[in-house]
Amino acid sequence: MSGKRIVIIDDDPSFLEITGAILRRFGYKVLTASNTQDGLRLIEEEQPDLLVLDIMMATVDEGLRFAVKLRQDEALRKLPIIIVSAQPESEKGYTRSVDEDLDWIAADIFMEKPVDPQALRHNIELLLKREP
Numbered sequence: 001m002s003g004k005r006i007v008i009i010d011d012d013p014s015f016l017e018i019t020g021a022i023l024r025r026f027g028y029k030v031l032t033a034s035n036t037q038d039g040l041r042l043i044e045e046e047q048p049d050l051l052v053l054d055i056m057m058a059t060v061d062e063g064l065r066f067a068v069k070l071r072q073d074e075a076l077r078k079l080p081i082i083i084v085s086a087q088p089e090s091e092k093g094y095t096r097s098v099d100e101d102l103d104w105i106a107a108d109i110f111m112e113k114p115v116d117p118q119a120l121r122h123n124i125e126l127l128l129k130r131e132p
Contacts, residue, residue, distance in 0.1 A: 004128055005029045005046055009039035009063070010054035010084070015113070019052065022117045028124070036066040043076060050124055053107070055085040067106035080127035083107040084115055 006028045010016050016032040023030045031046055033039035035057060043051065051070075055063035063083060070076045083105065109123045 003027065003029060004050065005031065005048040006050045006052060006124070007039060007042050007046065007048040008032045008052040009034075009036060009057075009066070010052075011035060011057040012054070015054070015084075019115065019120070022120070023124075026121050036062060039066070043070075043079065048079070050080045050082070050127055052082045052084060052120075055083055064105055071106040080130070081107040082109045082111060082120070082123055082127070084111050084113055086113040 006023055008016055008019055008023075008030060009032075010019075011034050013034065016034065020030040020032055031042050031048065033042050039051075039053075042048070053063045053067060055061065057063060059065075063085075067081050067083065070079060070081065108127055111120065111123065
């Protein structure tokens with residue numbers, strides 16, 4: 001999986017720095033953005049292999065709305081998305097399973113913060129193997 005490009009969009013500079021460093025250590029090229037506008041530019045310019053996306057940024061559902069927007073764009077709809085949130089899934093009704101229908105949140109995998117580095121790596125590798 002080395003050399004694959006991952007974009008991380010999160011308004012928390014510490015999350016961007018730490019997660020970016022971890023993924024770089026795993027051999028990924030990491031690009032970061034602190035908001036969805038900059039993130040969309042990165043995605044369009046760099047055509048990454050995967051997106052790690054926070055839910056709560058300027059609004060409580062900015063990440064969810066952004067993921068839906070990507071799924072509606074013909075050129076970007078197949079981009080694998082891992083949604084991350086500090087909000088426990090049980091409080092929001094989210095699910096983690098790759099096998100379940102997640103169209104309503106327009107993501108492939110949901111993970112809670114703090115994100116376990118090995119679990120993140122596993123999920124990234126799982127999604128990248130699914131690429132056509």
